[in-house]
Amino acid sequence: MPTTDKTREILAAALKVFARYGFKKTTMEDVAAEAGMTKSNIYFYVAGKRELYEHAIRNALIQWRDSVAEAISEKEDAVEKFRVMASMSFEYLSHQQDLRSILIMDPGIFTLSHAEDRFYEINQGAMLLIKDILLQGISEGRFYEVDVEHTTEFLFSIYIMFLIKTYVKSEGSSTFRMYEEGTALILRGLCRKDT
Amino acid sequence: MPTTDKTREILAAALKVFARYGFKKTTMEDVAAEAGMTKSNIYFYVAGKRELYEHAIRNALIQWRDSVAEAISEKEDAVEKFRVMASMSFEYLSHQQDLRSILIMDPGIFTLSHAEDRFYEINQGAMLLIKDILLQGISEGRFYEVDVEHTTEFLFSIYIMFLIKTYVKSEGSSTFRMYEEGTALILRGLCRKDT
DNA sequence: TATTTGAACAATTGAGTTATTTGTTCAAAT
């Protein structure tokens, strides 16, 4: 299954239809109609319904991660990078209606368990963004010399937790205040001195 | 339904049987047999199967919260209280086999959503423990003047997240290291100066 | 050759039925 243009069209169509009907209620004909072809032709590009679904989500998640990575790379300072990462990676979803709908219908996409994580490799990449910022901050003497591996996992877990609270469970707007207060608290715990 | 001795016996029997078979597979006759009476007599004390189940869990959760509260009250210092609360409330479950089994079979008991929380009042009490420690630490000038409400919710959410990761999802022992590293980081973010 | 299609096939699902189990009630007994 090469990532050709046609494949991308199918993935986009699939994301839209899955967002509207959910995995179970979506038929391959729905996807085919949205993509402007017959359902049998879909099988020329993808292996099956479940694979199509996971592939469409995977695609969206990778775009998310990459746009955060790009935003981070525009900053020099480790503290600034941390702030951009925290806000950007959290708010990104509010602009992605389709992915959000899918998340609500399929809460298992975000899990607190590594074993259950269907998108582990992608999340590994996201954790690498955190880890690099920690390493930079430590080597520049701005952060305490924390246990980088465990702190990275800790921060990533909190991030996932907030995504679930905000976009899956749809808690009130107080979640945003909590997120700000929490990241400020943690950044204070990381930094050696206040300037 | 008065909380008489017989009621407590029934709740204890119920917790044990529900822990072994889960809610669905447990029959009222199983509970009755464990409690040494006939199933019709159970209805003299409890309103129904679902109520019995929730009541048994509620009971166990309240004991948990109260024993943490007692441990905290034995410390004077806000920082010490924080440390005791963090470790005690987290490790308590490792000694409660029945409650742990129930938690695994019924993951909805610990939720990241207030709306879905069947034990909200009990958790409100637990959050009050956090809040009081924050207030004490702030008034004594040891903690920064954080937003107490949001920080309390933030800390409690992290706590619930770790309970889920550790006891429901059964992640590896690295979760304990994460918890330690995380609480140390947060405590550093709370405290005005290192001594 | 690379794509696309319609028709056929196989697997899954949903509705409907029945028998059995189990939650709940209650009058009578202790």
Add this chain to the structure above:
DNA sequence: ATTTGAACAAATAACTCAATTGTTCAAATA
């Protein structure tokens, strides 16, 4: 005030059957 056995009602499990839908593939098309 408690406890019980018998009866009833509700939920569940096992099964069937029809319809839907995922998947394959030989033939058509570009």
